[in-house]
Amino acid sequence: MKRTTIQDIADKTGYSKTAVSFAFNSPSRISKKAVEAILKAAEELDYIPDPMARNFSLGKHMSLGFLLPQRVEYTLMNPYMQSVIRGIATVCQEHGYTLTVIPPLHSSVIEAIKNATVDGIITLGLTIDKNIKGILRQRQMPIVAIDGSLKDEIHSVSIDDEEAAQLQLSKVLEKGHRDIAIISLPDDAYSKRTDETDSVVNKRKKGYMKALEKYSMSLSDLRVLSCATTLQDGMDAARTILNERKPTCFVTMSDVVAFGIMEVLNELDLDISVVGFDGVEIEDFHTTRLTTIHQSGNEKGKQSAKVLFSLIDGEKAPLKTLIPYSFNEGVTLKETI
Amino acid sequence: MKRTTIQDIADKTGYSKTAVSFAFNSPSRISKKAVEAILKAAEELDYIPDPMARNFSLGKHMSLGFLLPQRVEYTLMNPYMQSVIRGIATVCQEHGYTLTVIPPLHSSVIEAIKNATVDGIITLGLTIDKNIKGILRQRQMPIVAIDGSLKDEIHSVSIDDEEAAQLQLSKVLEKGHRDIAIISLPDDAYSKRTDETDSVVNKRKKGYMKALEKYSMSLSDLRVLSCATTLQDGMDAARTILNERKPTCFVTMSDVVAFGIMEVLNELDLDISVVGFDGVEIEDFHTTRLTTIHQSGNEKGKQSAKVLFSLIDGEKAPLKTLIPYSFNEGVTLKETI
């Protein structure tokens, strides 16, 4: 048996398709008698307007897209991502929208963008280049970038990464640490190429340099390593650093990596300080009190969705949205002895 | 400026719309010369086929829907849900599909189902009644229920909740605990009405009864309270129980609730055992070693998506899929003194 369509209702009642459509969307356009007859028939035939046909006709999708920069297994493992998703979904819910999670299609982010049936896209940690911009322009689809490198005029949501990183390292230096290992993010995770000066990684490195200046130090005085944001990669990074020489403190750009490092320190029973970045424990249910820079993924998600809805509605929205961050004192950053 | 459509390519090349469509979808159907000319023109005009029009024409959506049983702020806060989502998204990614997260529409799950533009739906902790089933039948949309009450023949994925709960409480009883507080799930979270005998809550209670039988006890010998699966509600539940009388052990149906309880016990410096259910810490980054029943949300998500894809492809799939669970020994269940 086929779906009941608007035509079936029209046939059954003797009214036209147009009348049926009006009965649902603008009842005042036709007589009460007609509306009643049509709704009754619709009820009897279990009629449900086909959402896809409806959206196609209206030129809307009723969904925002969240584009995953990497594979699902990797990206959705990060609790920071999860809170961003929650923030986006919260705003979608208010607007009667759904949230479409878009994995790379055949390993290609570009392909995914071409095929997404959404009204707008939110990215996280992606370099928005001419290539991507071109596709979105052709598709007339607005975009908001969270934590991304922007090669163009693009709406973005982030914290002041440079300032936050400066604060993070300053706290470490204040505690007397000098032999510090910085575990950075992979260059390709938050920017396609290392030379994107406005990438999150580079902004934070700039912040680190500023913090070091006060102590007449520079980045080259520290060990800098980068690794993917997984527990396992954090553990590997810790071992790599420790095999060379024990630092007095690990400064990371991600809580997840920090947790990985702590895992190793725990195994080896080492008392070395660790500082994170993201503050996932606050919003989730982590009970280890990691010292970290807290930025609200939830808030980033909400703000980006709000900006995106403005763009979809054709309204103006600020090009840059900065959200607050804070230093969260835990128990993992200690004074040097 | 308008989008480039298939017609524009046809006009520019002198070929028909059909030829253009063939050039993209069945290049072998027309001459090489034609294909080249068309692709070249498409390239020059930055043509991208409109995914919505394409899907509409093909009668597909290229997306699976995950229906949230409650509001986003609540549902997506649970790390267990997050791992289920990850599992679903992983399989979607393999199939070149997206994952549509569907919040209740205007607070109505029913409305959300009517409007979702997806090829199939996965639910979690929802009672699938005639009402929902009817809509999905009319929309010809397959469904797979995770942890739900089934009023009908519906494909489901879950663990053996009765057996798992029996194991959970048995471990507690073996340790000598007799004054036990069971913190159950809210009846309306995992079943609309309390009398759904096949709801997760009821299955687990049945398991508890079996465990108690061996000690000639019954559920009425324990205190049973239910609360929502949030940290805060867990804390409230703990205080309610403690105000009355201190138990020697809290047995919960959710890790999140267990974490809330531990928070309170920590505050009051009480040494009372706590046992969880879900095992979220294993897949995420929790470092508190909670004693819990581990069930893989990720696996549930994957299995349900696989079953759903089978149904979408018109293949047969087992009505019930059981996935494994395990008792995870942590440090929070101690011998009674």
Add this chain to the structure above:
DNA sequence: CTGTTAGCGCGTTCAA
């Protein structure tokens, strides 16, 4: 084998 015409899917909306 190559290419075209025409119609479909389904609900919305303009012009009458």
Add this chain to the structure above:
DNA sequence: TTGAACGCGCTAACAG
């Protein structure tokens, strides 16, 4: 209150 066109790509059927 309605017929017809529309949105856009797909495809059965047909002609050369």
